Amino acid sequence: MKSSKNKTDVNPNTSRRGFCKNTALVGAGMLLPGLEMSAMVNVLNNKKLKLAVVGCGGRGTGAANQALKADENIELVAMADAFQDQLDNSLMNLQKEFEGTKKVNVKDAHKYVGLDAYKKAIDMADVVILATTPGFRPYHFEYAINAGKHVFMEKPVAVDAPGIRKVLEMAKVAKEKKLNVVVGLQRHYQNNYLAIADKIKEGSVGKIVSGQVYWNSAGVWVRPRKEGQTELEYQMRNWYYFNWLCGDHILEQHIHNIDVANWFIGEYPISAQGMGGRQIRTGKDHGEIFDHHFVEFTYPSGAVIASQCRHQPDTWSKVGENFQGTKGSIEMNDAGAASIVGLDGEKMFDYRNRNDPNPYQVEHDRLFASIRNNEVISDAENGAKSTMTAIMGRMATYSGKVITWEDALASTKLLMPSEITWESTPPSVPGPDGLYPIPTPGVTDVLS
Amino acid sequence: MGLTPVFSQNESLKDFTQTIEGSKLEIEMVAIPSGRFNMGSPASEEHRNSDEGPVHEVSLNSFWISKYEITWELYNLFVNRAIDGNNDPNIATDVNIDIDAISGATIPYVDMSLGMGTSEGLPVGNVTQYAASQFCKWLSAKTGHFYRLPTEAEWEYCARAGTSTAYHFGDDPNDLNDYAWSYGNSEDTYHQVGQKKPNPWGLYDMYGNVAEWTLDQYVPNIYKSRKGTTVSPFEIANKTYPRSVRGGSYNDDPEYLRSAVRLGSNENWKMRDPQFPKSKWWNTDAPFVGFRIVRDPNVPKESKINNYWGQ
Numbered sequence: 001m002k003s004s005k006n007k008t009d010v011n012p013n014t015s016r017r018g019f020c021k022n023t024a025l026v027g028a029g030m031l032l033p034g035l036e037m038s039a040m041v042n043v044l045n046n047k048k049l050k051l052a053v054v055g056c057g058g059r060g061t062g063a064a065n066q067a068l069k070a071d072e073n074i075e076l077v078a079m080a081d082a083f084q085d086q087l088d089n090s091l092m093n094l095q096k097e098f099e100g101t102k103k104v105n106v107k108d109a110h111k112y113v114g115l116d117a118y119k120k121a122i123d124m125a126d127v128v129i130l131a132t133t134p135g136f137r138p139y140h141f142e143y144a145i146n147a148g149k150h151v152f153m154e155k156p157v158a159v160d161a162p163g164i165r166k167v168l169e170m171a172k173v174a175k176e177k178k179l180n181v182v183v184g185l186q187r188h189y190q191n192n193y194l195a196i197a198d199k200i201k202e203g204s205v206g207k208i209v210s211g212q213v214y215w216n217s218a219g220v221w222v223r224p225r226k227e228g229q230t231e232l233e234y235q236m237r238n239w240y241y242f243n244w245l246c247g248d249h250i251l252e253q254h255i256h257n258i259d260v261a262n263w264f265i266g267e268y269p270i271s272a273q274g275m276g277g278r279q280i281r282t283g284k285d286h287g288e289i290f291d292h293h294f295v296e297f298t299y300p301s302g303a304v305i306a307s308q309c310r311h312q313p314d315t316w317s318k319v320g321e322n323f324q325g326t327k328g329s330i331e332m333n334d335a336g337a338a339s340i341v342g343l344d345g346e347k348m349f350d351y352r353n354r355n356d357p358n359p360y361q362v363e364h365d366r367l368f369a370s371i372r373n374n375e376v377i378s379d380a381e382n383g384a385k386s387t388m389t390a391i392m393g394r395m396a397t398y399s400g401k402v403i404t405w406e407d408a409l410a411s412t413k414l415l416m417p418s419e420i421t422w423e424s425t426p427p428s429v430p431g432p433d434g435l436y437p438i439p440t441p442g443v444t445d446v447l448s
Numbered sequence: 449m450g451l452t453p454v455f456s457q458n459e460s461l462k463d464f465t466q467t468i469e470g471s472k473l474e475i476e477m478v479a480i481p482s483g484r485f486n487m488g489s490p491a492s493e494e495h496r497n498s499d500e501g502p503v504h505e506v507s508l509n510s511f512w513i514s515k516y517e518i519t520w521e522l523y524n525l526f527v528n529r530a531i532d533g534n535n536d537p538n539i540a541t542d543v544n545i546d547i548d549a550i551s552g553a554t555i556p557y558v559d560m561s562l563g564m565g566t567s568e569g570l571p572v573g574n575v576t577q578y579a580a581s582q583f584c585k586w587l588s589a590k591t592g593h594f595y596r597l598p599t600e601a602e603w604e605y606c607a608r609a610g611t612s613t614a615y616h617f618g619d620d621p622n623d624l625n626d627y628a629w630s631y632g633n634s635e636d637t638y639h640q641v642g643q644k645k646p647n648p649w650g651l652y653d654m655y656g657n658v659a660e661w662t663l664d665q666y667v668p669n670i671y672k673s674r675k676g677t678t679v680s681p682f683e684i685a686n687k688t689y690p691r692s693v694r695g696g697s698y699n700d701d702p703e704y705l706r707s708a709v710r711l712g713s714n715e716n717w718k719m720r721d722p723q724f725p726k727s728k729w730w731n732t733d734a735p736f737v738g739f740r741i742v743r744d745p746n747v748p749k750e751s752k753i754n755n756y757w758g759q
Binding site: 058059061062063064065090093094097214215216217218219220221253313314316317318319320333334335336337339350352358359360361 | 528554558559561567636716719723724
């Protein structure tokens with residue numbers, strides 16, 4: 001929230017407007033070199049890039065849409081999803097969007113449905129989009145990198161430590177093979193965040209000593225159980241509420257804000273402790289995840305970040321990040337506000353987000369420009385470590401214990417089975433009352 | 449639907465408070481008299497844009513408009529739909545709609561206030577014009593009165609409140625601080641409705657805070673086609689973009705808060721919706737656009753009413 005000192009009387013006609021025009025120019029300049037370069041190199045490197053999408057929900061379809069707009073000479077050739085209806089809808093929407101172009105060219109034989117469908121789709125492509133529910137990601141990423149493909153993958157990149165270790169291992173392989181990997185932590189591709197990151201680099205805020213990061217909202221959809229569904233299908237359709245698929249909302253959404261803390265501080269935390277539970281979302285439809293978490297992350301430099309995420313309607317909502325440094329404080333929110341206030345309460349920097357490009361589009365513009373330039377973007381290691389930070393937060397709230405980075409990363413607890421078929425029993429099943437086992441702080445063992 | 453006009457234009461309207469059965473929230477409605485005014489701005493007005501002219505006379509029937517911008521609390525009654533079954537025994541009969549037949553807004557994946565908050569008195573933002581219209585339709589079903597968004601002409605008539613200067617208080621933007629949240633004083637966020645002074649007709653935040661949806665398709669040169677006195681103008685929307693937004697917001701400089709300024713919506717207002725297809729209910733990048741509502745005593749014929757609520 002704004003400090004009262006912050007509410008300065010600014011003449012709307014003078015200082016601030018002039019100032020903002022300047023910052024707007026900085027913002028526009030920031031992305032220009034990449035785009036110019038891609039246009040130049042496209043002339044030299046005209047190979048048609050084949051795209052496959054794995055996971056055809058709203059986000060996978062959105063990412064495919066953006067990828068197809070990021071490059072002139074690109075073609076969607078294969079799709080994979082666990083469910084036929086989801087794949088068909090996705091393809092229909094993309095065909096409509098790209099009608100009259102040759103960009104969507106998915107033959108019936110290249111619509112792959114099922115739990116191992118991803119392999120065939122990945123095999124056909126130069127670039128793959130991995131956008132299934134997070135639990136599957138490490139396995140899909142491993143397959144894609146071993147097959148030598150460039151990757152765009154959504155966050156979070158895993159739900160458990162074994163998954164993280166796999167992603168970290170494959171991140172190295174990707175680098176060795178000079179494969180581009182972009183992770184959908186789009187704040188890294190968003191001008192207001194980049195502007196503040198530059199200011200931190202310049203030393204404008206000094207050393208960051210503390211911060212608060214938030215994802216407090218009303219919560220997300222619930223997909224009710226349908227007649228005839230197996231337990232596995234029900235959980236896959238309602239994936240948000242099951243840890244082996246989603247990892248809880250502290251990963252699935254709040255990772256964005258936690259990742260900003262890691263990015264701005266320039267470190268990953270050494271330990272976490274916190275509390276959380278289920279208070280509002282407690283029904284049979286709500287699987288096993290918590291509806292609130294509050295975690296303190298301690299960093300090697302001594303900085304402590306308070307992280308809160310909440311899914312409770314009619315409560316105070318905020319999505320954003322604040323940081324306090326030895327020279328000033330940073331305040332950011334999802335609406336685009338990004339400012340630095342000095343220790344004397346005077347505003348030192350204010351970013352106005354007018355006409356900024358869409359960061360979801362920029363992710364893909366940069367990915368394809370990098371491929372065309374024979375450059376390498378390597379987001380996977382940070383994507384894995386920021387996901388690990390959120391997992392460590394979840395381990396802290398589920399267990400009620402102090403969890404160290406070392407112990408968390410070494411954990412052998414596997415939430416996502418390495419083999420899964422339609423005949424598999426899901427890792428979590430409801431009791432006779434229809435309710436799922438819920439983690440209990442002080443009792444639940446999260447490490448093994 | 450049984451739809452019959454219940455007021456004649458000769459009967460003068462009175463301010464009233466709309467209660468909503470099942471909720472403690474109320475909406476204060478201000479009676480606006482019928483009349484004529486000059487719509488648009490003269491070429492001499494500072495910062496004037498070409499779409500604001502020529503100035504032309506418009507005649508309007510009387511109506512009610514909400515004293516404040518619609519808040520998150522009010523809008524969430526519609527999103528959550530928990531009070532649909534609470535029926536008012538004294539429901540009016542201007543319109544009669546089955547509330548279950550009105551589709552409900554989806555629960556968004558992200559906090560649509562984008563960190564600016566949804567607490568008491570904060571204006572709703574990031575709703576599409578369609579969603580704002582469905583709120584009106586839902587409220588009509590709940591109350592039996594005909595609620596809709598204001599037309600562009602009605603909006604400007606209310607903003608001017610009998611004045612013809614750039615702002616209702618004159619031409620000097622330095623006085624705007626008393627009446628509006630704009631970029632210079634907002635600290636990058638919207639504020640509780642009704643914190644600033646009202647305009648001469650008792651309406652709050654007509655300028656700034658959140659910009660407001662109107663019913664009209666945004667047609668930049670439409671004023672050029674209007675001759676003589678235009679009666680109740682309304683450009684029926686036939687495509688999604690651009691639709692007309694008025695009043696400017698917390699994120700705008702004073703010149704964009706003038707009574708005559710017109711703005712067309714655009715696709716970028718959903719830029720960061722990561723889903724595909726994008727939501728028809730939510731913008732993800734327009735937290736600076738909300739709405740206020742009109743109650744119209746003249747209920748249109750059944751065949752025309754969806755022009756006011758959208759399909």
